[in-house]
Amino acid sequence: MADVKCECGHVNPHGTILCEACGRILDESQSGTKLVDMRYEGSARRSQVYNKTIIDKIWNFFSSVKVGVWLIVITLVASAVGTILPQEFYIPPTVTADQYYQEEYGWFGKLYYHLGFHNLYSSWWYLILIASIGMSILIASIDRFFPLYRSLKKQTVSRHEGFLKRQRIFGITKPDHSEIELEQIAKHLSEHRYKVRLENGNILAEKGRFSRWGPYVNHIGLIVFLIGAMLRFVPGMYVDELLWIREGETKEIPGTKGQYYLSSEKFILEVYEQDKEHENFSAAIEKNGMIAKNYQSNVTLYKRDGKAIPGEEPELTKIKDHKIKVNQPLKYDHYAAYQVDYKLDELNKMKFHLTNKESGETFGLITVDLYDPKPEYDLEKGYSVELMSYFPDFEFDENGEPSTKSKIPNNPAFIFKMFTPDTPKGEVSFVAIKQTLEPLGENDYKLAFAGIETKNVSALTIRKDLTLWILFAGGIIFMVGVIQGAYWNHRRIWIQKKDGEIWMAAHTNKNWHGLKRDINRIIKNTSLIEPADQLQEGKSSKKGKINSGSTKQ
Amino acid sequence: MEKKKQRLFVRTVILFLLVGALVYTLYANFNKDNNSAAKKGSEAPDFVLTDLEGNKHKLSDYKGQGVFLNFWGTWCKPCEREMPYMDNQYKAYKDKGVQILAVNVGESNYSVQNFVDRHKLSFPVLIDKDSQVQTAYDIDPLPFTFLIDKDGKIVDTVKGELTEEIIKNHMERIKPN
16 A cells, blocks of 8 residues: 655555646556546545455445445435325324325335335434435545545646647647747636646646536535434424414413413404405406405414423413414514414304293303303302203214213213203203203203304414524535536646647546637637547547546546 | 554544434434423423312422322223222322322313212312423323322333223332332
C-alpha cells in the first residue's frame, strides 16, 4: 500500500490512475487506451484501495455507487408496495386492522396485513433502507469529494504528453511564430472568462470548476433533509393530533402535555346564499345547492398555571380569542390548530311535556341534559318525573334488553316514571326517538316530545413541526447543488509547446459542444488549427477500443 | 501509517454516528405508540378524581397500599361482568392493604350512579369527566386494568375481561408484605 511517485516528482496515493499533478498514466492497464478515463480525475477512490478491517469493509460497501443505486431501487419498490392497499392510519377507526384487511381485500389483504405492509412506512426495515441510503450518500460523497478536490488542487499547468494525447479533444499545430500567438491566445482565453495559468510558456485555462462540487452540495442537502425527517421522532419536535371539541366545552389540547387548554364558543358553517352574492353567481348556486363559504370555530386559548395532576381542576389563564377558519389557524408557541372537520347539530338536550293523554293538558316541561341527566324532575303541585334508566346510544342487546352502545347520545332512550296526583304510584313509560312504549300497561299520562337543543362540534388538527425549517433548508441546499452542477460546466483547455509544435487538448465534464464553441472563438485569427474530437473520429472509423471517458459524476 | 490510522478512526466515528442515529430513530419509532408514562415498570401517573359521594381520591395518597386501578364504561359488557368479582375481591383484600379504584371513562353521574346501585358496588367509583386520566394512562380498549404496587410502580397492565380467579391472583401480586 505504498504511495506512488510519478516521474514528474509528485507523490500520489496508492490506486491513483492519472498523476494528480501532470496527468501521466500510472495504471498500466490504461496505457493502451486511446482516451483516458477522466472520471474523478483518475484519482484514487479510497474505497477501492483499502479493504482491511471490518470498518473498512462496511465503509467500502456503502461507498459503492452500485450499492447505492440498488438501495434506491429497493426502496422505490417497497414504497410502491405500500400504496397498493391503504395504510393502517387511513382505515376506519371502528374496525381493527386484522379484520379490515381480510374483509375488504380477501386473502391478499390478509397476506398484506400479516407481512406488516399495513404499516410499511414506519416498519423497521423501511427505516433501515432509508438510513442505508443516507449512509450510502454520505460515505460515497466523502470517498469521492476529497480525492477529486485534491486532484484539481494539485494539478499542474504542464501535463504529460500521454495525458494530452488521450483527451477527447486534441490537436497539433505547426506554427511559425508560436511565441506571439500563445500570448494572444492567453488574452482570448481571459476574455472568455477562463482563469489562465502560464508556466514555461504552457497554458492551463480553466473555468467553472465549482460546478464539480454540485453533486456534493446536493448530497449535503439530502443529508440535511434526512436529519430533519429523523428529528420528527425526537419528542417535542413534531405533534400531529386531532381534537374534537363541542360548543361550550373546555378541553386539554392533545400533544401539549397539558400545558394548553382550548374552549370552543361556537362552530359556524356558512353557505353561499343566492340573494346575498353577486347575481352572476346565482345560476351556479341554484345548480349546486349548498356551497360552503366558511367553516369557522370561535375558540379561546388558555394556558394552565402551575402543574396540575390529571383529573384536578386546572387553573387557567386566558391567552387569546381566535376565529379559526380554513387556512387561518390559531397559532401560538409553535402550535397551530387548524379547522379540519365538524359535526352539526349533535343532540345535547331533549325536552318533554308531561301531558294528560285524554285531555291533552300539559303539566310542565322537563329538559334532560343528555350529558348529565337528573334522577328526578320535580314539576311541583304533586307532578314529578323520575328517570329510571338512560341509554345514550340505545339498542336492544342480544338478550332483548335495552342497553347502550356507547356513552355518546346518538340515539337516546329513557325509562321514565311519571307521578301525578291522579297516579301517585307512578306510570312507567319507555321513551326513545319517535317511539314510546308502555311496558307495564296502559298509562293515563305521557311525556310528549317538545324539542331538542343541539350543539355543533369542531374538529381541529393540532400541529407542531419544528423540523419544517430543516426540511426547507435541506431542500434549498439540494436545489443549489442541482443548479450548480447543471447550469455550469467545468472546462479546461491545455496548450503546450512540444518540439516547436503547439499541442492543444481540452476537457469538460459536460456540454462538449459548448467547449468546442469556446475553442473556435479562442483560436480565431490565430494560426492554430481546430483540435479534433477523437471520440467522434473513433465512432466514424470504428477502430480500436475506446475508453469513452464518461465524465458525469 | 499514521495517516491510515487516522482514516480508520474517522471512518469508525462516522459509522458509529450514523448507526447511532439509525438506532435512535428505530427506538423512538417503536416507542411512539406507547409513549404514555403509564408503562409496565414505570411510576404510575398521579391523578385526583372525585367519587360519587364527593370524596377526592388522589393516587399518591395510596402509597403503602397496592392499587387495583380499573377503567370501565357502563355500556361495556366485559366491564359489567367483572364488576361483581372485583367487588368480592375488594371486600377480601381491603383490610390487607389492597385498594380498588374503578375509573369510569366520563359518563354522566346518573348513568354511573345507576350502574353502581344496580350492582351494589362498595369500592370507590370515580368519573374521569374530561378524559384527562384516560389520556395519561392511554386507555384503549375497555376494560383496562393497572396493577400498582405499594411504591406507586405499575407492576402490570391488563387488557380485557378478568375472571375472579385472575383478579384474586392480581390482588396477591400487589399486596404489600
